[in-house]
Amino acid sequence: xxxxxxxIVVLLIVGGxxxxxTPAYRAWFERQSDEILxxxxxxxxxxxxxxxxxxxxLSDSPPAKGIDYEEVEYHKDTNxxxxxxxxxxxx
Numbered sequence: 001x002x003x004x005x006x007x008i009v010v011l012l013i014v015g016g017x018x019x020x021x022t023p024a025y026r027a028w029f030e031r032q033s034d035e036i037l038x039x040x041x042x043x044x045x046x047x048x049x050x051x052x053x054x055x056x057x058l059s060d061s062p063p064a065k066g067i068d069y070e071e072v073e074y075h076k077d078t079n080x081x082x083x084x085x086x087x088x089x090x091x
Contacts (some may be wrong), residue, residue: 045059045073045074046060046074047060047061047069047070047071047091048072049063049067049069058072
């Protein structure tokens with residue numbers, strides 16, 4: 001019985017790796033997740049402003065009225081926002 005369960009687990013892992021490595025399947029999953037996830041989860045704007053202490057603040061919603069801010073766009077399929085866009089300093 002244990003060998004049968006181990007075989008099932010190994011087959012599921014191999015099948016998962018195959019699906020993950022196949023570009024057509026990956027594109028299909030990405031399209032499905034874009035339809036399922038609400039727009040609030042997939043923001044493509046970040047609002048940047050300096051607080052009273054001079055520290056940069058980032059948020060997915062704009063700050064209170066009267067505070068100057070800048071919109072910084074990012075791509076939802078990446079996990080990095082270039083530092084110079086956030087801080088204004090180049091490396």
